Amino acid sequence: MLVGLLRLHASAAVVPRGEEDGADAMPALDVLDQYDHQTLEIEAITQKELFQITYPVAIEAIKGLKNKFGGSSLFGNEKDESFQGSLAAVYQTFGGKDVYPSVEEKAANLLYFIIKNHSFSDGNKRIAPNQVNPMIVRKPPT
Numbered sequence: 001m002l003v004g005l006l007r008l009h010a011s012a013a014v015v016p017r018g019e020e021d022g023a024d025a026m027p028a029l030d031v032l033d034q035y036d037h038q039t040l041e042i043e044a045i046t047q048k049e050l051f052q053i054t055y056p057v058a059i060e061a062i063k064g065l066k067n068k069f070g071g072s073s074l075f076g077n078e079k080d081e082s083f084q085g086s087l088a089a090v091y092q093t094f095g096g097k098d099v100y101p102s103v104e105e106k107a108a109n110l111l112y113f114i115i116k117n118h119s120f121s122d123g124n125k126r127i128a129p130n131q132v133n134p135m136i137v138r139k140p141p142t
Contacts, residue, residue: 029125032111045102051134052091053110055084058131065123065130074122083120086113107135 034040062076069075090106090113092099100106114128 032115035112045104047102049103053131053134055087061130062127072122076123076127077121078119079121082117086110086117089113103135107132
């Protein structure tokens with residue numbers, strides 16, 4: 001499982017590429033690469049979930065990002081319903097138990113799903129960290 005985001009959050013804030021110098025988004029993408037190559041180490045997990053991201057909250061945050069990145073008509077434009085599916089997937093249960101039981105597993109898989117599903121015409125790698133960070137810091141995205 002991709003739960004190294006706790007380590008990621010402890011070492012660097014997850015900020016969408018393009019803000020500041022863009023370097024802060026790289027740790028999130030490094031974690032995604034480690035997951036792809038099955039080299040990610042699990043260091044700790046958080047069971048208590050204080051914030052659950054919803055589709056309306058996520059879309060509002062993406063609209064805010066769109067303005068930060070120049071307002072392109074392609075940025076944040078959903079190509080299909082895969083973004084909604086990605087949000088739902090991280091909160092799914094099986095046999096009454098969460099498929100992704102820790103906050104880090106939910107956040108990490110959401111990062112993975114958004115980028116790999118390519119849910120948006122443009123901005124997937126900038127949107128994903130923006131949606132994941134609130135799960136880790138436990139407050140709505142801005």
